[in-house]
Amino acid sequence: MHKKTKLIHGGIVGDPHTGAVNTPIYQVSTYKQEKVGVFKGYEYSRTGNPTRYALEELIKDLEGGKAGFAFGSGMAAITAVMMLFNSGDHVVLTDDVYGGTYRVMTKVLNRLGIESTFVDTSNLKELEAAIQDNTKAIYIETPTNPLLKITDIQQASLIAKRRNLLTIVDNTFSTPYWQTPISQGADIVLHSATKYIGGHSDVVAGLVVVNSDKLAEDMHFVQNSTGGVLGPQDSWLLMRGIKTLGLRMEATEKNTRRIVEFLESHPFVQKVYYPGLEDHPNHDIAKKQAGGFGGMVSFDVGSEERADQVLANVKYFTLAESLGAVESLISVPARMTHASIPAERRAELGITDGLLRISVGIEDVEDLIADLKNGLEA
Numbered sequence: 001m002h003k004k005t006k007l008i009h010g011g012i013v014g015d016p017h018t019g020a021v022n023t024p025i026y027q028v029s030t031y032k033q034e035k036v037g038v039f040k041g042y043e044y045s046r047t048g049n050p051t052r053y054a055l056e057e058l059i060k061d062l063e064g065g066k067a068g069f070a071f072g073s074g075m076a077a078i079t080a081v082m083m084l085f086n087s088g089d090h091v092v093l094t095d096d097v098y099g100g101t102y103r104v105m106t107k108v109l110n111r112l113g114i115e116s117t118f119v120d121t122s123n124l125k126e127l128e129a130a131i132q133d134n135t136k137a138i139y140i141e142t143p144t145n146p147l148l149k150i151t152d153i154q155q156a157s158l159i160a161k162r163r164n165l166l167t168i169v170d171n172t173f174s175t176p177y178w179q180t181p182i183s184q185g186a187d188i189v190l191h192s193a194t195k196y197i198g199g200h201s202d203v204v205a206g207l208v209v210v211n212s213d214k215l216a217e218d219m220h221f222v223q224n225s226t227g228g229v230l231g232p233q234d235s236w237l238l239m240r241g242i243k244t245l246g247l248r249m250e251a252t253e254k255n256t257r258r259i260v261e262f263l264e265s266h267p268f269v270q271k272v273y274y275p276g277l278e279d280h281p282n283h284d285i286a287k288k289q290a291g292g293f294g295g296m297v298s299f300d301v302g303s304e305e306r307a308d309q310v311l312a313n314v315k316y317f318t319l320a321e322s323l324g325a326v327e328s329l330i331s332v333p334a335r336m337t338h339a340s341i342p343a344e345r346r347a348e349l350g351i352t353d354g355l356l357r358i359s360v361g362i363e364d365v366e367d368l369i370a371d372l373k374n375g376l377e378a
């Protein structure tokens with residue numbers, strides 16, 4: 001099945017009980033048992049719900065894994081994955097990882113004895129050097145947020161396999177439409193489905209896909225034990241969003257190429273970060289491992305003042321956290337998504353006060369370019 005067909009026909013198609021062409025919202029918490037322990041597959045909705053299960057089957061198919069799991073947010077999904085580890089275990093993570101991931105590792109999970117080291121995983125030597133005797137996993141975000149760094153998933157997975165470590169990939173920016181990390185050796189793929197997968201800025205959710213029966217069993221045990229599950233209504237919204245994921249990703253890709261060209265040629269823009277640019281340090285890897293470069297672009301306008309000027313004068317780029325929706329968004333990572341990262345560390349990473357990040361939507365690109373031009377030149 002080709003990808004665009006899988007978005008529509010993957011997972012569980014329709015409702016066998018009624019013939020409804022989509023899985024309905026099973027807004028239900030518990031299920032009748034014929035006798036103690038005799039039931040039709042569902043006993044309690046934390047453990048399993050038919051609408052959530054349909055979504056979990058769909059994301060499993062899209063990522064090409066063994067089982068899928070839906071959570072109440074991306075952070076709930078990431079935390080649940082980390083609950084596979086024990087006190088004293090160590091994880092190596094990408095350095096400019098999502099701010100919330102950095103926070104949960106360094107302020108919450110560290111208190112439970114789960115240790116972490118952050119390195120530039122796009123540099124495989126640095127990645128390998130950070131592995132310790134107690135390391136259990138490599139956690140990669142690629143492309144990263146907001147500097148769009150690229151890690152070679154296949155090479156990182158090979159390093160992990162040699163050392164008997166799990167490879168975990170946050171695939172939020174690329175989505176399974178462009179990139180399927182399991183096909184490149186990853187063991188676990190996760191998403192903030194709040195972003196492209198939902199795609200309409202109307203649901204907060206997280207998804208996990210694992211590539212083995214053992215991980216599926218362990219993940220389900222954690223999901224059911226810790227309980228951060230996604231509700232049926234939100235599960236249904238994600239399935240609805242996924243139907244147009246291909247159309248949205250294609251449209252975003254086209255718009256983004258044009259916008260990157262515009263930004264590159266603008267005198268007030270000092271630097272553009274986009275994996276689709278030939279001078280991006282890992283352009284070739286991005287090209288090899290993903291079908292598209294995505295709709296996230298960061299660019300440096302040199303100062304906080306100029307960044308504020310752009311923000312004050314754009315009208316289609318909405319100033320907001322988040323990304324990956326049909327509407328274009330703009331943000332200042334240093335003061336928004338990455339505010340939870342200490343200032344010294346932000347400076348180390350290159351997340352300057354003049355750095356703006358845009359999430360390109362599917363509006364008419366001429367309007368989007370005119371909007372950015374207004375912002376830059378106001």
Ligand SMILES: *Cc1c(COP(=O)(O)O)cnc(C)c1O
Nearest residue numbers: 073074075098170172192194205
């Ligand atoms: C937003 C985001 C998260 C966290 O997801 P939530 O749904 O906001 O909890 C994790 N990783 C990346 C790359 C994100 O963009």
